Structure formats: C-alpha cells, structure tokens
Amino acid sequence: MRSVEVHSPKRRWTEKRKESLAGYIFVSPFFILFAIFGLFPMLFSFYLGFQKWNGLGEMEYVGFQNFVFVMKDPVFWKALSNTIIIGVLGTVPQLIVGIFLAFALNSALVKFQSAFRAAFFLPYVTSTVAVAIIFGVIFSNQDFGLANVFINAIGLDGVNWQTNEWGVKIAIAVMVFWRWLGYNTIIYLAGMQGIPNDLYEAATIDGATVWQKIRFITIPMLKPIIIFTVFLSTIGSLQLFTEPLVFLGGSMREEGITVVLYLWREAFSNMAFGTASASAIILFFIIIIFATVNSLLVNKLSK
Template sequence: MTMRIPTAWAPYLLVSPFLILFAVFGLFPLLFSAWLAFQSWEPTSGIEAMKFVGLDNFVFALTDGWFWKALRNTLWLAVGSGLPQHLVALPLAVFLHQAFGRWRGLFSGAYFLPYITSTVAIAMLFGSLFSTDYGLVNQALHAVFGTENINWMRSPQAIKPAVAIIVFWRYVGFNLVLYLAALQTLPEDLYQAARLDGAGPWQQFLRITLPGIKPMILFGVTLSIIGGLQLFEEPFILTNGKGGADQAAMTVAMYLYRLAFDFSDFGGASALAWIMFGLIAALTWLTNKAFADRQVQA
C-alpha cells in the first residue's frame, strides 16, 4: 500500500531540506548567541552553569579599552583598504571596458584571481614580500627612496599599511568585476548621442557612466563596509592570531575570537558580536541614505 502525499504539502516538502539546514546551522546559532549575550558562561562548565547577568556583558564590552582599540584598528583598516579599492577599481573597469572590448573578461579574470585564492597562501606570499631583510618591498623602497629596512610585522606604524595592502590587493578585483558588469548594461546610444553633442570622455564619465552605475557603486561600497568591519582572516594569519606589535592589527573580529576561545568569555563575545551587528547595520543604513540623497539632488 503506497502512501499518497497531499498536493498542498509538496512545496513544503521540497523546501524542507533548506529550512531544516537553515534552522540548525543558521537560526539556532543566531538565537543562541542572542541569549548567550545576557549570560555568564564557560563551556567547560556545562550548560547548567550559565548565569543570567542582564546587560553586564554589554557594559563590559562598551567600557573595555581593548574593544575600543580594536575598533579603531578596524575602522583604520576598513578605510585604508576599502577606499582605494573603489578609487582604483572604478577607473580601471572603465578603461578595460572601453579599451579591450570582448577581451576584457580575460583581464578582469586575472584581477579577480586573488579573490578566490586561499587566504593562507596570500598571507604566506605577503609575509615573504614584507620580510625585513630579504623582502622585495624593502628592497624596492631602498632602491627607489634609499630607506632603511622596515620591520613590517613588528612595527605598530607599519603593520597596519601592510595588512591594508593585502586586503586591497585581494578585493580590488572583486569590485572591478562588479563595475564591469554594471558598465555592460549601459546603452551605447547614450554615449553616441553625447559625442554628437560634443561631450568629451570626462563629461561622459560624469554625466552618463557614474549615474548609470550608481546602484552598483552603492552595492560595492556596502559590501566593503560590511567586509571591512568583519575583517579577520588576513590580520589573523599574518600576525599568528596575536594582533601584531602593540596589537596594532587586532580587529574587532579577532578580539571577539580571542575573548571567546582564549579567555573563555562566550557571553562577552556574544555581546560584542551584537554590538558590531548594530554598528554595521547603522553604517549600512547611513550609506544607503547618503546615496539616496545624492540621487534625489541629481
């Protein structure tokens, strides 16, 4: 005897694998983290050892000097690596789109390659490039400017630019691909009409290209803000998880990790994660508002 499934159940059965996986690996950790933010708990003591502490974890996070230091480092790296990405990717995308035609995909693929490369391999590569005695970066600086060798990994002033360069190098190709995709949606008729009216390349860029790809610029900037405030892999691997000299490259995500797994303060780490969630949400909202205001004024 075969069991017939009602037709009305079919859509729910088809999506049930995704819903189950999302509930187990997405929704449950999210809710557990929100609950844990109000608890004092060390995992080695068991679930029954949890103790409700109210807002103490949030107060601790907001009054912790290490959190503010990590936040300043994170904002510095987010701006120092994120802003150059777009300042380079946008004009480079316009150049590839106009100069190489159908061959632009080959060149954009070469720029995109660092994005899909292993973070460990990237950190090892740049660790060698930034080597104090034999690194190519120091040799190039000495040959051009005559500077002495810089100890990039042990100097609080040098390690931030080193991490920013790595993040820039890895993600500039991603933004390049975004902008190339947006440029290909712009109708060529607009440029032809502009040329007939006597508009030069710079006027075409300001009056046609920028307004046309503004939604993609908003998307790319939003991703850079979110990724910059969640920066973890590159500084963690480059500094062996310690944040470098004077903790100058310790980001909030790294401090959150150490708070949970080095100091066993999972309640404080959860509170810190939700504080960063609120900060990222606020900056994303402000970015969308800024772009919307510019669109209205235009």
Template sequence: MTTASIQMIRKEGEKLTTQGKGKYRSEQTKDKISAYLYISPFFIIFAIIGLYPAAFSLYLAFQKWNGLGEMTFVGLQNFSVVLNDPLFWKSVYNTIIIGLMGTAPQIIIGIILAFILNQAFLKFKNTFRAMIFMPYITSMVAVALVFGVFFSNNDTALANYMLNLFGMDSMNWKTHEWGAKIAISVMVFWRWIGYNTIIYLAGLQSIPKDLYEAARIDGANIVQQLRFITIPLLKPFIILTVFFSTVGALQLFTEPTVFLGASAFSRTEAMTVVMYLYRDAFSLQSFGTGSATAIILLVIIIIFSALNTFLTSGIGKKRKEYKA
C-alpha cells in the same frame, strides 16, 4: 418530468460539483505541501547553521559561561565589561581604519578598471578580466606567503626596498602601528579589487552604448563620460558594493590573522573587532563577553551600512538650479 425527479437531478449535480471541488482542493493542497517539502532543506539547514547559533549567541550575551560549566545570568554585565574595555575600542578603531584604507580605494579604482576593460579598443579583454579576478579565488595561504615575503622585516624585502629608495628607514611591518595596518589594507585591496571590478563591469555592459556615442559626438572626453554617464548609471551597483564592502570590512578576520600568524591575538596594532571577539570566546573562555561583542558588532554594522548606503544613494542626483 416530475418535481421529485428534477430535485433528484439537482442533488446529484450538486454532489458531483462538491466532489469535484473537494478533489481540486485536495490536489491544490498536495501541490502546496510538495512545494514546501522541496524548499524545506534550505530552511532546515538555515535554522541549524544560521538561526540557532544567532539565537544562542543572543542568549549567551546575558550569561557568564566558560563553555563547560553552568551558565550564570549576569544581565547587562557582559556589555558593560566590553564597552569599558580600552582594547575593544582599540579594535573598533583598527577595524574602521583598515576598512577605510582597504575598501574605499576599491570603489574608485574598481570603476576605473571596469571602464577601461569595457572599452572597445582594448585587446585581450578576457585575459585581463581573468587576471584581475584571480586574487579573489586565490587561496589565503598563498596570499599570506606572498605578502609575508613582500612585507618582510628584512631590508631586501620589496616593501622595505621601496622605502629605502625614497630615503626612508626599513619598517617592521608586523609590529609597527601603521605598518601592520598598511600591509593588511593592501592585502584586502589586492584580494577584493577584482570582485568589485567584475560587478562594475557587469553594470557597465547594461548601459546603452548609444549614450557614449552621443556624448562623443557632443565632444565629451573620457573623464566627462565617466563622470556624467558611467557613475550615475552605476549607482545601484555602487550601493551594492559599498554595502558588501562595509559589512566585510567590519567583519575583517582572515587577513590579519593569517598575516600576523601566532602573534595575531597578542598584539593590538591590527586587532579587529572579530579578532577581539574570538580572543574572548576561544582564548579566554569567556563566551558571555564574546557574544556581547557580537551583538555590539551587529549594531555597528547596521549603523555603518545604513550610513554608507545613505551617502552613496546621493550619487548622480542633480542639484536644482534656480534662474535669477
């Protein structure tokens, strides 16, 4: 075989190799394009419904606009108006108080309920789990009707009847400073306790049963098992629920609006930050201050979420013991 023939064979081989690589790369590119096309609807919907409104709200925070006329750039004036408004700080106070009263007990009682529902001796477990989770899927209209009757201003209402049993006077729950907060906190607790309980129950079922059996052999009672086994191993689930509860509490809007009805935005006893934002934007037609309130609320949520996550991350850590 001559040298020219060998060179020709090599060229043909290199040509075929290059064509194969090109075909492989083109197929790989097609697969990538197909993958992006399959997931593109989510990103398109997210950009339209989530990203664009957020960016537009950030832009509006520096504008003066009533929703119809021309926008006027005002810089940080909207933030100054909001931060110097006593009603805004009142709404922040209401939001924090209602959030603490409505969500903090969920963590403690949710863990206890999940621990009970996870016991082997309990009968009709599925029935109790469905009953506890039922408030979460109940319509807010039905919730408002039930709690409207429960916290009615009449002496025959269940809440006032219970107060009278303890020698206290009846209360106007929708106009009283603490009455409105207590009623809304009870609504929040009743609606979300089942959600947290189910999450904790899922976490409990991931804990090996051998740990509880070993603890019982060592003489640990139920309280000690809950303290030294359940809570430390539920730490990731507790952090998750605390984070969601913090964000949900600071965004509280539905419960107070539905419970207070027509007077929700005209009274200050239970006005939350989101209600203040809604009132500025859609009642007073001040979209600039409303958007500024949304930005401030975002900062507040980040601060409180980081703080609560940091505090709950210390659950289950053992203190160092130093021997003398």
C-alpha cells in the same frame, strides 16, 4: 450524450497541496541547514550575551555586565578603530579603482577582455589563507621582504610591518584591496554593460572627455550598484578576520587586532563566551549603523 467528468473542489485542493508540498521539500534542505548553522547560533549568541559562561560549566545570568565590560575595555575601542582605519584604507580606493578598471574593460579599445576579466577576478577565488601567507612574505620585517626592498631602493629605512602601528594597517589594507578589487570590478562591469552605448557615442560627438563620461553617464547609471557594493564592502570590512589573524601569526597584537579578532580572542583564548557574544551583538549594531550611513551618503553624493 457525453459524460462530463467533474472534479470536486476537495480533489483539486489536494492536488494543489501535493504540488506545493513537493516544492517545499525541494527547498527545505537550505532552510534546515540555515536554521541549524545560521539562525540558531545567532539567537544563541544573543542569549549568551547576558550570561557568564566558559563553554563547559553552568551558565550564570549577569545582565548587562558583559556589555559594560566590553564598552569599558580600551582594547575593544582600539580594535574598533583598527577595523575602521583598515576598512577605509582597503575599501574606498578599491571601489574607486574598480569603477575605472570596469570602464576600461568595457571599452572597445581594450583587447583580450575575457583574459583580463579572469585575471582581475582570480584573487577573489584564491584562498584567503594563501593570500595572507603570500602578503606576509611580501611585507616581511626583514630587509629582503619585497616591500622593504622597494623602500630601501628609494633611500628610506625598512619598516617592521608586523609591529609598526601604521605598517600593520597598511599591509592588511593592501591585502584586502588586492583580494576584493576584481570582485567589485566585475560587478561594475556587469552594470556598465547594461548602459546603452548610444549615450557614450553622443557624449563623444559632443566632445566629452573620459572623465566626463564616467562622471555624468557611468556613475549616475551605476548608482544602485554602487550603493550595493558600498553596503557589502562596509559589512565585509567590519568583519575582517582571516587576513589579520594569519598576517600577525595569531599574536593578535593591538596594532592590528580587529573587532572580530577581539571577540574570537575572548571566546577561544580567554574562554569568556558571554563577553565574546556581547562583542558580537555590539558589532551587529555597529554594522547596521555604518551600512546605513554609507548607503545614505552614497545615495546623496550620486544625485
């Protein structure tokens, strides 16, 4: 008779646990690094929001005083309005133009599609500091700045882009638009490639125009992706930091200061880490509100 080898439940459970342990070990570096550099700073910021601390001395519990100070500070509200205006100027046109560019790149009439896709995506992988420096030259206050050259060519006076109230916002918004346009275009293009071509062919036979194809086929089919890009763009615009910092040369003038620049100034210029943390917490809830409202609006408009 053949002997039958019997594995005990205890042994099988041990082998299963070993396999699970190996998997946890492989993924553990991400969670360890996230806990150290992501989760801990976030939790510590919530703790600092209720403390008065200059970064060196002892902490002093002050309750909601930091939040009251931030909410009463007119510079914070100026920073918030700047952030919203720059975000709208740089994000809304970016998403609209991105859909049309993706539609063009997805068309069979466009040649060298791979080259165009790489060219549009290139600004996204370019260093933000380098982009800010280049646009700082383009929007130079001098008459030889490229933007002022075009303005003077049409008979208008040059703009002092770094001190003018709307000049600063437009310059930074153009910078954001240029850098993120290709990123959203590629995302929309990937979504369009999943739309059956039969729909476009049927629309062409029925005499639909390009705009009708985009309105009644492309946009409804891209609804989840549009919501995704609106969500990411909202978060990104409210966290704007590097572009205005480099463009303004670290001056943090009120014409171009953003909320993140405001909390950065409170932390590393005024050494008020409690106020900076309170600003970060307020910004956290503002991002949640704006992202939720934008998602609901896009969801409603795309029905």
